[in-house]
Amino acid sequence: MPETSRSIRAWGRETFGDPETLAPLVERARLELDELAAAVAAGEPDAAVKLEAADVAILLHRIVGILGGELSDAVDAKMAINRARRWNVSGDGTGSHIPGD
Template identity: 45%
Template structure:
């Protein structure tokens, strides 16, 4: 039998019961990812690394299943998108896709513009953490980048 999103999802539900929430499943995947990172840095044989990678995929299959998706179909769709993207290599055998500046600006403006904080206040230190996992310094840089992209004074 070859495993599928459905077979993994049904096994997980029968074995562990209701997962509770997508956030809990994602947190569990993060726990397995930590085990994968430990395996990648432990010097143990590659077989151990691949077993830990399989654990991550199993949890992600459960996440897809509980939301009515087939993980492998979603991977196919995402790879089609990835193959059509322009990539910037980072010199380590990895890279990041080049984002369209206008869409990135829109997203950044939506995130930063909705914050009800005064980034112009010099009394708030740059390392002050604002409630979006950004420091005040990062927020100030983001607002300056938005202003520059729109041709406004920062």
């Protein structure tokens, strides 16, 4: 069975308890993102980088699950917005949307 924000929230609640606010989960996600960045910078194998990225995603799933949603639904909604925007392309595989879009 694929994991969902609901199942990951349930695991988080059973394992750690629900936080009083989302702030601790956001901070933990920052730490996990730092670990992902370190893995990329160190040239770790793809499998290790994927697992570090998964740690970040797990925390995002928990946050969205606590808010009563599914991360995939939130991503779909945000991508619909992003696809309608115009973008300034940085040339490094990233960019930013043009203000007002």
